[in-house]
Amino acid sequence: RSLLHVPLPGPAASPRVPTARAPPPRAAPASQRQRALSSAPAAATPDGLVAFNLADIGEGIAEVEVLQWFVSEGDHVDEFDRVCEVQSDKATVEISSRYRGHIVKICHAVGGVARVGAPLVFIRLGEPSDT
Numbered sequence: 612r613s614l615l616h617v618p619l620p621g622p623a624a625s626p627r628v629p630t631a632r633a634p635p636p637r638a639a640p641a642s643q644r645q646r647a648l649s650s651a652p653a654a655a656t657p658d659g660l661v662a663f664n665l666a667d668i669g670e671g672i673a674e675v676e677v678l679q680w681f682v683s684e685g686d687h688v689d690e691f692d693r694v695c696e697v698q699s700d701k702a703t704v705e706i707s708s709r710y711r712g713h714i715v716k717i718c719h720a721v722g723g724v725a726r727v728g729a730p731l732v733f734i735r736l737g738e739p740s741d742t
Contacts (some may be wrong), residue, residue: 655736661710662730663694672699674726677719681705686714688734695731712736 655661665675675697682694688708696705712734719725 659712659736660715661712661734661736663708663710663732663734665697665706665725665727665729665731667727668697668704669699669701672701672727674724675699675704677721677723677725677731678703679721680717682714682717682732684714684717688712688714697725706731708734710734710736711738 678696680695692708694706716733718730
């Protein structure tokens with residue numbers, strides 16, 4: 612009951628045929644993970660005050676210069692309204708509000724430096740008042 616294996620002339624008996632495999636899942640780059648963390652909505656205080664922080668706007672950008680404000684203290688803003696324009700060594704970017712409410716405090720003067728993750732403005736959440 613023994614089998615005899617005789618090699619055949621020519622190429623190897625059976626070449627390996629690669630099979631298609633899905634690549635392993637890749638973790639998001641650190642910049643995207645940081646952006647997700649820094650752009651997450653902040654928790655409001657009991658009176659509805661929330662810090663609107665400068666999100667990570669690009670790879671390696673730690674701070675920006677405030678070029679102009681599109682809002683003033685006391686103004687009402689809606690989601691996606693322009694708040695300010697900032698400039699880094701790589702780009703000029705308009706920052707839009709993630710919140711609906713009233714601007715309570717602007718944290719930086721025009722020409723001032725804002726750091727990623729630090730508040731740009733404080734917003735009291737809510738609808739505009741009719742008074």
